[in-house]
Amino acid sequence: MKNSNLLRSATFLAIILIASSFTPIPFIGEESLESVFKRIKNEVESNSQAYDNLGNACKTLGHRLTGSLNGKKAEEYAYNLFKKYGFRDTKYQGFQVEAWARDTVTLQIGPPKSDNIKDVKVVSLAMTPVEANINGSIIDAGNGLDEDFEKIKNDVTGKIVLMNIGLLDAKPGQKNLHRSEKTALAIKNGAIGVIFANTVKGEVLLTGTASVTGNLISIPAVCVSLESGMEIRNWLQSQPKLLAMIEMHNVSKPIKARNVVATLKGENSKLKHEKIVIGGHLDSWDLAQGAIDNGLGSFSVIDIARTFKALGLKSKRTIEFVAFMGEEEGLLGSKAYIERAKKTGELEDVVYMINLDMTNNVYGFNAGGRNELLQLFKDLGDKVKAIDPEFGNQITNAAGLHSDNQSFLLEGIPAGTPNGKLEKGVLDCYHANCDGFSLVNKKEMENTVKYTAMLLYGVANTANFPAKKLDFYSTKDFFIKQNLRRELELGNEWRWGND
Known part of the structure; x- marks a missing residue:
C-alpha cells in the first residue's frame, strides 16, 4: 500500500514537472500569467507611447543613418526614453564601423x-x-x-x-x-x-x-x-x-556608433543569470524617415520596456532591451553585441532573442525553427487569446536571416520574431523614398507592443526554457534543415566548410 502511494506520488510529480517545462506555474503569492496579460492589455491600450514617440522622432530627427549626426541624435533619443521610463541600468554599447x-x-x-x-x-x-x-x-x-x-x-x-x-x-x-x-x-x-x-x-x-x-x-x-x-x-x-x-x-570613413541597452535584472536566484534579449534596429536609410524600417520595431521595443516599468513587472530571467545601430549596413550593431558578449563571457547567458524588424500588427508567435518552442508558444498564445480574442494566435516555426536575429542564430542561440503583417502599399516603401510616418497605423503598432510584451513576459518567466543553445555542428544542421545554407554561403557567413 505504501509503495502504491509512493508510485502515485511519483507519477503526479512527474506530470507536474513535465507541465512546468512549458508553462510557468506560479509560486505561492505569485501573479498568474492571465492576470499579468490582462494588465499588459489594459496598460498598452490606455497608455502606449510607441506611436507618439516614433512620430516625434520622425519629425525632429528625420532619418537615422548610422554614423550621421541624425544617427547620433537617435541613439541619444532612445537612451533618454529608457532613462525616462525608469531604467537606471541604461548604457551605450559603442563600436567602431566603416x-x-x-x-x-x-x-x-x-x-x-x-x-x-x-x-x-x-x-x-x-x-x-x-x-x-x-x-x-x-x-x-x-x-x-x-x-x-x-x-x-x-x-x-x-x-x-x-x-x-x-x-x-x-x-x-x-x-x-x-x-x-x-x-x-x-x-x-x-x-x-x-x-x-x-x-x-x-x-x-x-x-x-x-x-x-x-x-x-x-x-x-x-x-x-x-x-x-x-x-x-x-x-x-x-x-x-x-x-x-x-x-x-x-x-566612407571609420566612425563610432552605439547600441543602446536597458537592463531589467532577473529576480529568481536560479534563473537570473539567464538572459532574454529583445531588440530592434534603430538605424535607417537616409532616403526618408525610416518609420517602417525600422521605427516600428525599435520604438515598439522601447514601449515594451516602458510597459514593464509602468506595471512594475518582475522577471525571473534578466531582460535586455536593445536598440541596435548599423543593421542596415551589415548587422554591425548585433555583431558588435555578440563579440562583446563573447569577450565578457556573457554570451553563454543568452537563452533567447526576440527581434522586431518591421514587425507590425502581431497576430501570432514564430518559434524560429526550433521545435522545442512550439508547445511553450502554443500555451502562451492560448492564454493571450483567452484574455484578448482579437489575437490571431497563429503559431509558426521558421527561421529567417538578414536582420539582427541572424547574429544570434549563428551562435546557436534560439531567435525569432513574432508574426506580423504590413499592407502591400506600406511594403512598397521598403528602403524607399516614401518610408514616412504617414504609413504607420497606431492601433497596429500598439498590437505589436501588447502581444510581444506578453510573449516576452511568458518566456522570461517560464520555469524551464525548453530550447537550448546549439553546439557548432548542431547549428550547421539547423541552417541546412531551414534551407538557409546557400544564403549564408553567399553572405560569407557559412562557417562549416564544404561538407
Whole structure:
C-alpha cells in the first residue's frame, strides 16, 4: 500500500514537472500569467507611447543613418526614453564601423557610338565604392538568382548586370535572394557593375546595402525604378549591345556608433543569470524617415520596456532591451553585441532573442525553427487569446536571416520574431523614398507592443526554457534543415566548410 502511494506520488510529480517545462506555474503569492496579460492589455491600450514617440522622432530627427549626426541624435533619443521610463541600468554599447554615406551618382544609357544617350534617375546602393566611373554593355540576369546566372555565366565578365531586386514572373514558391547576395553572384561571375530594377510601381527608388560582409564592395551597384527597368529592357531588345555608364562618388570613413541597452535584472536566484534579449534596429536609410524600417520595431521595443516599468513587472530571467545601430549596413550593431558578449563571457547567458524588424500588427508567435518552442508558444498564445480574442494566435516555426536575429542564430542561440503583417502599399516603401510616418497605423503598432510584451513576459518567466543553445555542428544542421545554407554561403557567413 505504501509503495502504491509512493508510485502515485511519483507519477503526479512527474506530470507536474513535465507541465512546468512549458508553462510557468506560479509560486505561492505569485501573479498568474492571465492576470499579468490582462494588465499588459489594459496598460498598452490606455497608455502606449510607441506611436507618439516614433512620430516625434520622425519629425525632429528625420532619418537615422548610422554614423550621421541624425544617427547620433537617435541613439541619444532612445537612451533618454529608457532613462525616462525608469531604467537606471541604461548604457551605450559603442563600436567602431566603416560608415558609408551617399554623395552623387549618375546613370546614362545608350547604344555604342551614338548621341542618343539618356539620363536615368537612379540611387546608389550602400557600401558601393567611394569612387567609380565605368561603362560597359548591359546583360540581363532576370531575377538575379543562381539559375539566371547559370544561363549567362559565360557572358557576364566585363559587363554591367541588370536584374530585378524582387521577383517578377517567378515560379510558384520560388525564394528570392537578398540584393547583397545577388550582387555577390554578379561579382563572382565577373561583372563590373550592377543595375537593380525595383519591382514596385510608381517610380519608386530603393536603397540598401549591396555588401554581404558590411565592407565596401568592389563594383558600383545602383537601383532604378520598375518603369526605368522596363524601358531599359525594351531598348535591349532592339539594341543588344546597349551600354550603361555609371559614375558615383560616396563617402566612407571609420566612425563610432552605439547600441543602446536597458537592463531589467532577473529576480529568481536560479534563473537570473539567464538572459532574454529583445531588440530592434534603430538605424535607417537616409532616403526618408525610416518609420517602417525600422521605427516600428525599435520604438515598439522601447514601449515594451516602458510597459514593464509602468506595471512594475518582475522577471525571473534578466531582460535586455536593445536598440541596435548599423543593421542596415551589415548587422554591425548585433555583431558588435555578440563579440562583446563573447569577450565578457556573457554570451553563454543568452537563452533567447526576440527581434522586431518591421514587425507590425502581431497576430501570432514564430518559434524560429526550433521545435522545442512550439508547445511553450502554443500555451502562451492560448492564454493571450483567452484574455484578448482579437489575437490571431497563429503559431509558426521558421527561421529567417538578414536582420539582427541572424547574429544570434549563428551562435546557436534560439531567435525569432513574432508574426506580423504590413499592407502591400506600406511594403512598397521598403528602403524607399516614401518610408514616412504617414504609413504607420497606431492601433497596429500598439498590437505589436501588447502581444510581444506578453510573449516576452511568458518566456522570461517560464520555469524551464525548453530550447537550448546549439553546439557548432548542431547549428550547421539547423541552417541546412531551414534551407538557409546557400544564403549564408553567399553572405560569407557559412562557417562549416564544404561538407
